[in-house]
Amino acid sequence: MTVTESAEQARTALSALREEVAKSVVGQDSVVSGLVIALLCRGHVLLEGVPGVAKTLLIRTVAAALDVDTKRVQFTPDLMPGDITGSLVYDARTAEFSFSAGPVFTNLLLADEINRTPPKTQSALLEAMEERQVSVDGTPRPLPDPFVVAATQNPVEYEGTYPLPEAQLDRFLLKLTVSLPARDDEISILRRHADGFDPRDLAAAGIGPVATASDLAAGRAAVATVRIAPEVIGYIVDVCQATRTSPSVQLGVSPRGATALLSTSRAWAWLSGRDYVTPDDVKALAGPTLRHRIALRPEAEMEGVGADSVLESILATVPVPR
Incomplete structure (x- = not known):
């Protein structure tokens, strides 16, 4: 075989x-x-x-x-x-x-x-x-x-x-x-x-x-x-860095988290029948891969802000490579 x-x-x-x-x-x-x-x-x-x-x-x-x-x-x-x-x-x-x-x-x-x-x-x-x-x-x-x-x-x-x-x-x-x-x-x-x-x-x-x-x-x-273009790698880095500068976040995603998002995106791409990663793969796995790596500020938690909502906001604002 x-x-x-x-x-x-x-x-x-x-x-x-x-x-x-x-x-x-x-x-x-x-x-x-x-x-x-x-x-x-x-x-x-x-x-x-x-x-x-x-x-x-x-x-x-x-x-x-x-x-x-x-x-x-x-x-x-x-x-x-x-x-x-x-x-x-x-x-x-x-x-x-x-x-x-x-x-x-x-x-x-x-x-x-x-x-x-x-x-x-x-x-x-x-x-x-x-x-x-x-x-x-x-x-x-x-x-x-x-x-x-x-x-x-x-x-x-x-x-x-x-x-x-x-x-x-x-x-x-x-x-x-x-x-x-x-x-x-x-x-x-x-x-x-x-x-x-x-x-x-x-x-x-x-x-x-x-x-x-x-x-x-x-x-x-x-x-x-599974191949991943430099632009998509840059997109992963931009998403992770955005968590470190978010006003609601006390502790953002570390480089280990960025590496994890790279790995999970490649696995999802392969399961989906492709040999390359798209930005949509990154978006699909960003929540499960990053939500537990973000520590929110106490005032944000008091206002009802959650890690998932922070990530949704970041994914909506970080430019997506074309």
Whole structure:
């Protein structure tokens, strides 16, 4: 099989993955597309939504459709770093310490309600997310490939939570908003449950592997060949620099954020069947890629200004290359 044929097969498989996930999760097509982009870019995802909008079900379904290993960690105030990374355990039979791997050693880690655990435990994920390894007792241990963290948080409940610091937020490639379903979508959800759908039994719902880690690898290689014109690169830089001078913003997007927008735009262009990036690709991914990298001024927040509205204003004013 040629490289081109392999890339086309990967694109077909990943498109089928989005359709497979729709069998159990209704009305979240943009979120599913965001997860596929994150997998292609080897990036991590922060899912934000109120309880009951199928955030956990979404991750489990993606893992089942992609045929990769997944583990779930429920973050709580008493969770310790070793509960995530693993730790050295004394073996009385051999009188030696051996490493017991934690749940982070997986392909798709669901960090459920990540903001419910203290910063000490949150920081246990930093090395894993950035270096794709875990160091215990001075020994680095590589994580499997692919490795993606999908963390969830509730946007309306703040009691007993520990907001993620900017340094950790910046390590998430995308922040995806899982919204409440529209009326027709909610009717479809209820109809499925009335017909016997069990979210705990995905196999019974007919969900099975439609893509593999090999498809992901081929997709990543193809995304790396997607062309981006100097004018579009300049457009990405102009958008990111505009966040740093906006009167509503206290801390704008860093160069890491600009690099992330470049990566996600290329992945979206490839998924859309093109081998080049357009300004529309940048516009489509600017919100999910940059919204969590902007810190608003307190007075702007008091006036009800949000990161998304700031980005919309910037995209409307920054000149688009022709």
